[in-house]
Amino acid sequence: MNLPKQPLNQKIFKYSITSLIILASLWSAAGLEITLDRIIDAPKQIGILVGAMFPLDLSQEAFSRIIPKVFESLFIAWAGTVIGSFFSFPISFLAANNFTKGIVSKATKQILNIIRAFPELILAFIFLPITGLGPLTGTLAIGIHSIGTLGKLSSEVIEGIDEGPLEAIKSSGGSKINELTFGIIPQVMPTITSYWLYRFEINLRASAVLGVVGAGGVGQELINQLRFRDFPRAGTVLVCTIVLVLTADAVSAAIRNRIIKGKLVKS
Amino acid sequence: MINIPPKPKASYLAKIGLPFAFMFSIFSFNMIDFNFSDFQNNLQNRKIVTEPLFNPKWQWAWDNTSSALLETIQIAILASIIGCAIALPLSFYASRATNLNKFSYFLYKSFLNLVRTIPDLFWAMMFTVAVGIGPFAGVLALVMFSLAIMGKLLSETIDSIDPGPMEAAKATGASHNQTVFTSALPQVLPNFTAYFLYIFELCIRASVILGLVGAGGVGRIIETQRIFLRFDRISPIIVIILAVVILIEQFSVWIRKRIL
Numbered sequence: 001m002n003l004p005k006q007p008l009n010q011k012i013f014k015y016s017i018t019s020l021i022i023l024a025s026l027w028s029a030a031g032l033e034i035t036l037d038r039i040i041d042a043p044k045q046i047g048i049l050v051g052a053m054f055p056l057d058l059s060q061e062a063f064s065r066i067i068p069k070v071f072e073s074l075f076i077a078w079a080g081t082v083i084g085s086f087f088s089f090p091i092s093f094l095a096a097n098n099f100t101k102g103i104v105s106k107a108t109k110q111i112l113n114i115i116r117a118f119p120e121l122i123l124a125f126i127f128l129p130i131t132g133l134g135p136l137t138g139t140l141a142i143g144i145h146s147i148g149t150l151g152k153l154s155s156e157v158i159e160g161i162d163e164g165p166l167e168a169i170k171s172s173g174g175s176k177i178n179e180l181t182f183g184i185i186p187q188v189m190p191t192i193t194s195y196w197l198y199r200f201e202i203n204l205r206a207s208a209v210l211g212v213v214g215a216g217g218v219g220q221e222l223i224n225q226l227r228f229r230d231f232p233r234a235g236t237v238l239v240c241t242i243v244l245v246l247t248a249d250a251v252s253a254a255i256r257n258r259i260i261k262g263k264l265v266k267s
Numbered sequence: 268m269i270n271i272p273p274k275p276k277a278s279y280l281a282k283i284g285l286p287f288a289f290m291f292s293i294f295s296f297n298m299i300d301f302n303f304s305d306f307q308n309n310l311q312n313r314k315i316v317t318e319p320l321f322n323p324k325w326q327w328a329w330d331n332t333s334s335a336l337l338e339t340i341q342i343a344i345l346a347s348i349i350g351c352a353i354a355l356p357l358s359f360y361a362s363r364a365t366n367l368n369k370f371s372y373f374l375y376k377s378f379l380n381l382v383r384t385i386p387d388l389f390w391a392m393m394f395t396v397a398v399g400i401g402p403f404a405g406v407l408a409l410v411m412f413s414l415a416i417m418g419k420l421l422s423e424t425i426d427s428i429d430p431g432p433m434e435a436a437k438a439t440g441a442s443h444n445q446t447v448f449t450s451a452l453p454q455v456l457p458n459f460t461a462y463f464l465y466i467f468e469l470c471i472r473a474s475v476i477l478g479l480v481g482a483g484g485v486g487r488i489i490e491t492q493r494i495f496l497r498f499d500r501i502s503p504i505i506v507i508i509l510a511v512v513i514l515i516e517q518f519s520v521w522i523r524k525r526i527l
Contacts, residue, residue: 021348024348025345027341029345031338032341032342032345032402032403032483038403042407045397046393046394049397072299075295075298075299076295076299079296082292117512118509121476121479122475122489126320129309129312129313129316130309130310130312130316134299135299136300138299205386206386209386209387212388213479219388222392226396241384241389242385245384255280
């Protein structure tokens with residue numbers, strides 16, 4: 001049987017990509033001084049750590065310390081998302097190039113890009129001396145980072161709307177404000193709301209981490225327990241965080257689904 | 268007189284959910300104990316931050332960050348390659364289209380979900396305890412990070428592949444493994460490449476902060492300067508990092524456009 005041959009330059013492309021990937025990983029591994037025996041040894045070390053976490057520390061005292069911290073993370077994430085969505089909503093209209101003139105849209109987009117480039121943790125420790133150790137710092141950091149990300153996502157939603165309703169409003173004599181309230185907002189609201197909830201899920205993970213620099217939340221508790229080598233309690237912190245994140249994800253995903261797909265109509 | 272159709276009734280979800288969300292927001296803002304007078308007091312200290320922040324010491328940053336920055340990039344490269352390589356077979360097991368055994372599908376899917384719930388810095392903290400402080404812990408943490416994201420993205424892509432080629436392969440008498448290799452894998456490979464580049468970008472961003480918990484990279488330098496409140500040294504480092512991150516992102520976007 002005669003099979004068609006693969007074109008030659010495709011083969012060259014394939015081999016060069018493969019060798020590039022291998023070379024890059026070897027170069028990185030050599031630079032980081034990662035040797036084979038360290039890699040082989042790693043699962044054993046991780047196993048020892050996980051083994052030390054069980055049985056979990058389920059004492060009353062542990063829970064009375066951990067549970068408030070876990071909920072603090074939840075509140076930080078929610079308040080940060082509220083700040084982010086509140087400010088990003090008007091900004092996203094400025095950034096959408098079908099709603100504002102070219103130069104305003106471009107400038108706003110660049111500002112959003114710059115905001116987005118700073119990770120929450122870096123924002124958090126810059127704010128730390130000003131706003132103090134505590135959840136407020138974390139909330140501000142998460143809120144500001146969310147303005148950047150939500151602004152970008154929402155403006156892209158606004159740019160992708162159907163122009164039909166806008167024309168209908170214009171032809172019946174509606175003003176620019178009418179276009180906004182009857183033409184754009186009803187179209188984009190479901191998607192933007194679901195982005196807010198999605199951002200909340202991401203922020204929850206971020207706020208769990210913020211405690212590392214002392215900006216409130218459960219991260220502080222985890223790093224303390226790990227430093228004091230109290231592994232059972234660190235395990236409890238981890239399990240509590242996982243439960244919180246899984247629950248929040250499930251609830252938020254269900255609401256997002258309902259918002260986007262609408263109610264199931266039984267026929 | 269025109270008959271205007273009645274407005275549809277607000278749904279159950281909106282009636283209960285919106286007030287609840289509103290109340291929860293107020294409650295959350297209360298719980299983060301925002302205290303205005305404290306805030307004003309602290310605001311007077313802002314010079315501690317703002318003054319050095321806008322007087323960056325460029326020379327110091329140039330001399331001290333280059334090796335750590337290289338380490339950051341190497342961590343991201345190695346971790347995204349290993350993580351995605353592990354995720355490739357895993358996501359075929361975690362997809363309904365290619366894994367016919369419901370029980371093992373459920374196991375793989377929940378494993379990926381579990382890995383995804385733990386934030387990257389938590390992984391880094393645990394690995395620094397397990398394998399010692401240094402870039403190796405950072406690599407392991409980002410391997411878990413990229414494994415989780417790639418597993419989720421790719422398994423969902425496999426869920427939605429065109430079943431036609433798989434049926435065709437089955438009709439010619441191929442075994443299940445052969446079917447997956449010849450008709451499911453080629454369909455998702457372009458997506459895999461695009462996701463890989465995307466995850467590489469995420470890893471570059473994530474690896475910057477790994478050093479805060481001792482997992483290597485440029486974050487290590489940020490952390491030591493942060494403790495001494497040397498914001499005049501931190502601000503040029505941040506600017507350099509941002510420039511490098513944006514440069515690498517542009518490069519990856521360019522490759523993605525060429526491949527797809």
